[in-house]
Amino acid sequence: MHGFYLASEAAQLDCGRTLAERLRGQSGLVFLRGDLGVGKTTLVRGLLRGLGYPGAVRSPSYTLIEPYEIGGQQIYHLDLYRLGDAEELEYLGLRDLLDGEALLLVEWPERGAGVLPCPDLIIDLEHAPPGRQLRWLAQGDWASLLRNPPLWSGKFATSIG
Ligand SMILES: Nc1ncnc2c1ncn2[C@@H]1O[C@H](COP(=O)(O)OP(=O)(O)O)[C@@H](O)[C@H]1O
Numbered sequence: 001m002h003g004f005y006l007a008s009e010a011a012q013l014d015c016g017r018t019l020a021e022r023l024r025g026q027s028g029l030v031f032l033r034g035d036l037g038v039g040k041t042t043l044v045r046g047l048l049r050g051l052g053y054p055g056a057v058r059s060p061s062y063t064l065i066e067p068y069e070i071g072g073q074q075i076y077h078l079d080l081y082r083l084g085d086a087e088e089l090e091y092l093g094l095r096d097l098l099d100g101e102a103l104l105l106v107e108w109p110e111r112g113a114g115v116l117p118c119p120d121l122i123i124d125l126e127h128a129p130p131g132r133q134l135r136w137l138a139q140g141d142w143a144s145l146l147r148n149p150p151l152w153s154g155k156f157a158t159s160i161g
């Protein structure tokens with residue numbers, strides 16, 4: 001995994017915006033892992049801003065899923081924290097979303113274990129006061145998508161390798 005330190009909410013948003021440059025027009029599955037309050041939704045907010053979404057980005061903690069359409073790109077932001085069991089994902093129409101051309105951003109993907117397939121990108125966040133430590137791993141086609149040219153290197157402090 002690669003990683004770096006995000007010292008503030010502003011850095012967290014900036015990191016999401018940077019990711020947007022590479023994910024515009026992409027479909028795929030992103031896991032956002034880490035404790036409550038670690039900045040998962042903030043990262044998504046930065047990403048959606050980067051894609052050009054002007055409106056409010058609310059946490060889908062209660063709705064579980066929040067759809068966006070930005071410049072023709074379908075994006076779904078999911079927060080599975082309150083998911084009863086993984087079977088409920090069927091009712092959310094997950095199958096269709098996965099079969100389609102959408103970009104799925106999933107907080108608490110652990111709750112969907114057994115139903116969610118292998119992600120294209122895993123982002124792990126940890127509290128590291130005053131900021132957050134981010135680690136990421138891109139798989140399959142996304143490994144080169146995010147590495148060539150390197151996406152985040154030099155932009156944020158202290159690579160942890
Ligand atoms: N890198 C960071 N450094 C300091 N505070 C942050 C950082 N990223 C996010 N925050 C703050 O953490 C709080 C929780 O963020 P949120 O994105 O809602 O977390 P989560 O979705 O993981 O529960 C917010 O007040 C946000 O401003």
Ligand SMILES: [Mg+2]
Pocket residue numbers: 040041042059079107
């Ligand atoms: Mg959240």
